[in-house]
Amino acid sequence: MIAVRNKLKISNALFMIVIVLFVFIVLGILLTVVLNSFSKGWYSGLLPKVFTAEWYKYAGQEHKIPRLIGVTFLVAIADVLIGLLISFPAAYALARAEFKGKALLLSLFLLPMIVPPMAYGIPLAMLCYKFHLAGRVIGTIVVNLVPIVPFMILVLMPFIEQVGTNLESAAKMLGAKRGTIFAKVLIPLTTPGLLTAGILSLVKSISLFDLTYLIAGENSQTIVVALFTDAYAAGARPPQATDALAVIYFAIAMTCLLVSLRFVSPTQMVFKVK
Amino acid sequence: MKGRSRNGALLLLIPAIVFLVLLFIYPFGYGLYTSLTKADGSFTFANYIRFFTNERDLRTIGVTLGIAVPVTLLAVGIAVPLCYHMRRGVPGEKIISFFFIVPVTLGTVLISEGMLTFMGPNGWLNQLIMALHLAQKPVQFTHNYAGVAISVGLQGFPYAFLMLLGYISGINPDLEKASQMLGANKWQTFWKVLFPLMVPGIAISFCLNFVMAFSVYPSAVLLGQPSGPQRVIALAAYQWAFEKFNFNAASAISMIMAAIELLVIAVVLAWRSKLYKGASIVGKG
Known part of the structure; x- marks a missing residue:
């Protein structure tokens, strides 16, 4: 009996260690990004000594921040709407x-999820350059549909399976046309599914990186791509300015996540395959 | 009547099929075609031969597998016992899941960017390590293998965890009780009852984690030494395409990437069907 209790304690302790370590790293990363973006000359010590907002001004001079935010949301919302029209x-x-x-x-349909984006992304980008979609916002919207649509189909299917066929048959018997059944019976009944798929995809599409990176130009890139380009060209600008852009991205992604968690549970963020 | 409804269903599939053909199958086919031709359009295997004979390119396979395989194994390996521990809920589960979902939503770019400061020589992590006297001088976590592996792991572990948690908490708890009533101890119950039921979930989360880790690009560039030891295969493809503008060579690397990927998935699924044999259909609660 004592042995069992000890074992339980060990597993509890291990569990706590993993969780604490993970939370420490995630919080540490986020907090240093935020603090660094407001700091001046923070090379050592626990906290910065001088605080400043000048890096945000700097980042604002280097990028058209409103444009970046606008494109990010435009791409995300357009992808969710077009994605739902295709996948429902x-x-x-x-x-x-x-x-x-x-x-x-x-x-x-599931294949785009198991082939890495970099593998189909390069031929896709080549086609985008060929058809003059690259460098335009419409191109960014089109390529990001590729990971979104299969994800949506997977999320939506169980919700539709849950709605019994009885109601549809009843509507049919009462003389409703197919379009009416869709609009008056099926869509209202599957609203939770549509909402879940839409919200999850919105959160997902804000952080989509690879495909946008391959085809986007100055005016059609999303925040996350601008952030990567800045971080990649480290040395060309102060790291604090990169962190300022990171904080803007972080704020947007976090807001969307927090709003979405009111409607969906964290385990739904990753999809389930039976 | 039945025929009509079937045709209706097929009509509904048209937009999705058009999407799939235009944006996935056609580009993929185009990539395959480009990889097998020269710049002037004539047939050749030269792009593949170049990759397999160029030592600098060929070793990217090993480099990428060297990051993806251990990190994925570790992520799934930690996630399984963790989810087992949490299968009937623990206090603070909501907050824990929240912290797991954060890196998944933020994406690799922010995590890698943040790691540069947090895990840098003067970052908080090294300050803590020095304060606890765990090391004499700051440990190097960035611009090396460890940096890339940690960044990929931070991204992959929550993914594996959330996916497996959904899976394991769906296993009917009566099975566990039955096994214990029949005299099995915890260890036996886990290995003989729960684990086989978890195998499909483990296989799927391994595959998806591997896909993410294998196409690692931003973290290798930001946190590794992308010109040398951490030159991953995705980076090689990118460089051929957008730095040397040789799309034929780049397509060949893309095809090789996809082939390795599908090969690993096939191996995992074979392992799964060997172990699993459809047992958990009754086990799903």
Whole structure:
């Protein structure tokens, strides 16, 4: 009995160590980014000695910050709306209909999730340059649909499966047309699913990096890409200015995350495959 | 009637199929075609031969696997016991999950950028290590293998954790009780009952983690030595495409990346079907 209790204690202690270490690192990273962006000459010591807001001014001179924020949100919202238009009908068909090749089709839809973005991203970027989509906001919107749509289909399917077919059959019997059934029965019943898929994709698309990085130019890039370019060219500008941009990105992503957690649970941020 | 509804369903799939063909299958096919041609369009294997005979390019495979495999194994290896511990909930679970979801939402770029300061020679982490007298001089966490591995792990571990937590808390607790009633101890219950039921979840989270770690790009550039020891395969592809403007060579590397990726996934899924055999359908609570 005592041995069992000791074992439990050890597993509890290990559990606490992992959690504390992880939280310490995550909090540490976030806090140093924020503090550094407001600091002057913080080379040693626990806290900066002089605080300043000048790096934000600096970052604002280097980038058109309003434009960056605007593009980031425009891309995210456009991708969510277009993504839902494509994936809701598809998720409905995949959840309801039985047809030959369904399993194959489903795995084809999931393929963009298991092939790394850098692998299909380079040919995709080449095509974007060929068709003059690169460097334009519309191009950024189009390429980011690739990871969003499969994710949405996966999130939506279980929600549609949950809605019984009875209500649809009843509506059909009462003479409703297919379009009416969709608009008056199915969409209201699957609103939680649409909301979940939309919110999760919105949060996800703000941090999408690879594909935007490959095709975006000065005026069609999102904050996260600008942030990477700044951090990559370290030395060209003070690190505090990069951190100032990081804080702006952090604030946006965190706000979206906190709002989204009112509607979805953290485990839904990663998808489940049966 | 049945035929009509089936056609209707297929109609609904059209937008998604158009999307898939235009934005995924066509680019992928185009990449395959480009990788097998010269700049003038004639057929050649030269792009692949160049990759496999160029030592500097070829070693990127080893470098990338050397980061992706240990980090993924470690992430899943820590996540499994952690989720097992949390399977029936622990106090503060909401806050814990929140801290796990934060790095997932913020993405690699911010994490890597922040690590440069936090884990730098004068950063808080090294200040703490020095204060606790764990090391004589600051430990180097940035611009080396450790930096890349930590950054990839910080990203991958929460992913594995959240995915497995959903999986493991879905296993019917009656199975565990039954096993204990039949005289199995905790260890036996875990290995003989719970673990086999978790195998599909472990396989999936391993695959997805591996995909993320294998296409590591921003963290290798920001936290490694991208010109030397941490020149990952994604970086090689990027350099061929956008620095040397040789899209044929870049496409070949893209195809090789995808092939390695799918190979690893095939191995994991084979492992899964060997161990699993459909047991957890009854186990799902």
